[in-house]
Amino acid sequence: MAISAVKAGADELRAALKESANAFLAIGLFSFFVNLLVLTGPLFMLQVYDRVLASRSEATLVALTGLMIGLFAIMGVLDHIRGRLAARIGANFQAKFDKRVFNAVLDRTSLNARGISTLTGMRDLDAIQGALSSPALFTLFDIPWTPFFLFIIFMFHPAMGLLGVAGGLVLVSFTWLNQRGTKADQERAVLASRMSDEMTQSLQKESDTVRALGMRRSVSARWQVLRDRALDANVGYSDSNGFYTITSKTFRVFLQSAILALGAWLVLQNSMSAGAMIASSILIGRALAPIDGAIGSWSLVQRALQGWRQLSELLGKVPEEESRTALPKPRAILEVQQVTAIPPGEQVATLRMLSFNLNPGQALGVIGQSASGKSTLARILTGIWHPAGGHVRLDGASLDQYGFDGLADHVGYLPQDVVLFEGTIAENIARMQSHPDAEKVVAAAKKAGAHDMILRLPDGYDTRLPATGAKLSGGQKQRIGLARALFGDPVLVVLDEPNSNLDAEGSMALNLAIRNLKAEGKSVVIMAHRPAAIEECDLILILENGQRLAFGPRDDVLRAHLRNHAQVVPGTGTGSK
Ligand SMILES: Nc1ncnc2c1ncn2[C@@H]1O[C@H](COP(=O)(O)OP(=O)(O)OP(=O)(O)O)[C@@H](O)[C@H]1O
Numbered sequence: 133m134a135i136s137a138v139k140a141g142a143d144e145l146r147a148a149l150k151e152s153a154n155a156f157l158a159i160g161l162f163s164f165f166v167n168l169l170v171l172t173g174p175l176f177m178l179q180v181y182d183r184v185l186a187s188r189s190e191a192t193l194v195a196l197t198g199l200m201i202g203l204f205a206i207m208g209v210l211d212h213i214r215g216r217l218a219a220r221i222g223a224n225f226q227a228k229f230d231k232r233v234f235n236a237v238l239d240r241t242s243l244n245a246r247g248i249s250t251l252t253g254m255r256d257l258d259a260i261q262g263a264l265s266s267p268a269l270f271t272l273f274d275i276p277w278t279p280f281f282l283f284i285i286f287m288f289h290p291a292m293g294l295l296g297v298a299g300g301l302v303l304v305s306f307t308w309l310n311q312r313g314t315k316a317d318q319e320r321a322v323l324a325s326r327m328s329d330e331m332t333q334s335l336q337k338e339s340d341t342v343r344a345l346g347m348r349r350s351v352s353a354r355w356q357v358l359r360d361r362a363l364d365a366n367v368g369y370s371d372s373n374g375f376y377t378i379t380s381k382t383f384r385v386f387l388q389s390a391i392l393a394l395g396a397w398l399v400l401q402n403s404m405s406a407g408a409m410i411a412s413s414i415l416i417g418r419a420l421a422p423i424d425g426a427i428g429s430w431s432l433v434q435r436a437l438q439g440w441r442q443l444s445e446l447l448g449k450v451p452e453e454e455s456r457t458a459l460p461k462p463r464a465i466l467e468v469q470q471v472t473a474i475p476p477g478e479q480v481a482t483l484r485m486l487s488f489n490l491n492p493g494q495a496l497g498v499i500g501q502s503a504s505g506k507s508t509l510a511r512i513l514t515g516i517w518h519p520a521g522g523h524v525r526l527d528g529a530s531l532d533q534y535g536f537d538g539l540a541d542h543v544g545y546l547p548q549d550v551v552l553f554e555g556t557i558a559e560n561i562a563r564m565q566s567h568p569d570a571e572k573v574v575a576a577a578k579k580a581g582a583h584d585m586i587l588r589l590p591d592g593y594d595t596r597l598p599a600t601g602a603k604l605s606g607g608q609k610q611r612i613g614l615a616r617a618l619f620g621d622p623v624l625v626v627l628d629e630p631n632s633n634l635d636a637e638g639s640m641a642l643n644l645a646i647r648n649l650k651a652e653g654k655s656v657v658i659m660a661h662r663p664a665a666i667e668e669c670d671l672i673l674i675l676e677n678g679q680r681l682a683f684g685p686r687d688d689v690l691r692a693h694l695r696n697h698a699q700v701v702p703g704t705g706t707g708s709k
Pocket residue numbers: 244475476478482500501502503504505506507508509
């Protein structure tokens with residue numbers, strides 16, 4: 133992984149934090165006054181012990197108490213405000229990245245790249261948001277005050293100061309040990325629960341297969357192993373973190389008493405006043421609170437840091453798409469020039485130096501054995517994958533010049549496995565637009581020859597589909613998938629095995645749709661296994677091991693390369709090879 137990509141991702145995150153610079157400054161300012169007001173308690177004690185008790189003046193006590201109440205009230209308000217500011221920094225950060233991370237996660241998933249789990253993207257963002265909004269943030273602002281409070285204790289008596297510093301050092305070592313002792317456990321816990329979540333998701337999706345093949349016991353055993361691992365790591369983490377948290381808390385309480393004991397001894401030696409003894413005890417508690425807080429919120433911070441690293445990597449690997457100059461609607465002229473394709477994260481090319489042209493009104497059938505590269509070509513033509521070499525041009529412009537969303541307006545795609553989303557049939561055809569234009573939806577369905585089939589559904593176009601699209605048969609899904617591909621009047625339509633689930637009626641509707649597209653001057657590419665799909669094709673491309681074996685007019689290519697061409701597409705002549 134290129135370090136520069138991670139750096140670019142981290143820079144993007146940092147830039148977003150910089151946008152909250154004013155809020156950070158305000159928190160700094162409020163923290164300044166909050167910490168200054170912390171002196172209220174010790175000063176009050178100092179006055180009560182050394183002045184009120186000595187003078188036995190009730191009026192002074194009342195005045196001091198009134199002042200103390202006022203100052204504490206101000207401190208409470210300021211502390212509350214900085215809490216609200218922190219919550220807003222976290223929320224702004226999340227709001228800024230929600231869409232960006234969601235898109236990056238989607239792109240990353242569709243690229244199917246290795247090495248980074250896309251599931252963590254949103255959780256990483258939540259973790260950073262959580263840490264930014266939590267009191268962990270204040271630790272950063274409060275810790276610089278620790279030396280100041282220790283200095284005041286020194287002023288009371290050097291021995292008290294030394295005890296405070298020694299106590300602080302012990303707590304810092306606890307923090308360090310905590311960090312070392314829990315990091316591995318925490319990372320293990322996050323990884324294990326991520327893996328079990330991913331498995332749960334994929335099993336949920338394939339629950340029918342799992343049940344039908346009696347795989348429930350074996351997959352649940354595998355899942356259980358992951359769950360147990362996550363649980364083990366979590367318990368380990370919680371044990372060690374808990375140990376350090378409790379030990380440091382107890383130590384801090386002990387230190388407060390120890391400093392009282394030392395103070396009392398110094399008072400007995402007449403080296404210090406009783407007020408200073410009490411004030412020191414309060415101050416030491418406050419001086420060491422941020423260190424204690426750092427240990428307590430360590431898991432939050434650690435998770436946020438891990439999230440920061442992972443998000444930097446994700447955002448660095450999937451840079452934000454630059455805004456492109458919108459191009460006019462292209463003509464259906466497709467040029468594939470010396471294209472080589474390598475699946476993301478792989479080394480070996482699955483398409484090699486492939487070239488062909490397609491003109492308006494032409495349909496190309498792409499045939500070839502399994503794994504010959506047909507679906508790879510579909511992904512390249514739709515811009516899902518970028519060519520590792522060569523160019524794909526639509527009306528002269530390479531596909532990336534249209535931008536990802538822009539391209540989708542011009543290129544329709546029917547994938548091999550049609551997945552419909554939770555929503556109505558109309559929304560699905562309209563590619564999940566929330567208020568789809570009914571006219572366009574019906575036009576696309578009619579073009580796909582799916583209109584009548586949709587009307588026969590219980591609620592017609594408003595039939596609601598569950599997340600799995602489960603209500604429909606394979607053929608119905610494929611026909612709605614075709615309507616979705618044709619929505620918005622694309623000029624190039626790429627159909628990957630469009631008839632694998634179609635009955636005779638569906639096949640006829642498909643062929644009619646292809647004929648109509650050709651008549652409208654669109655171009656169509658059909659990846660085909662079944663002969664019926666290439667009936668309407670003018671051209672044929674035969675792929676073998678990712679290379680072009682033949683390309684040309686359908687009948688010529690079939691006659692030259694297939695022994696049984698007459699059976700493949702009836703009416704293409706009688707000669708055989
Ligand atoms: N996402 C991917 N990651 C890695 N390799 C892939 C990926 N998709 C396809 N391949 C590889 O690319 C090669 C071509 O696969 P492709 O799906 O393009 O073939 P196909 O001709 O469409 O096959 P089929 O007719 O069985 O659908 C195969 O060797 C396959 O293993």
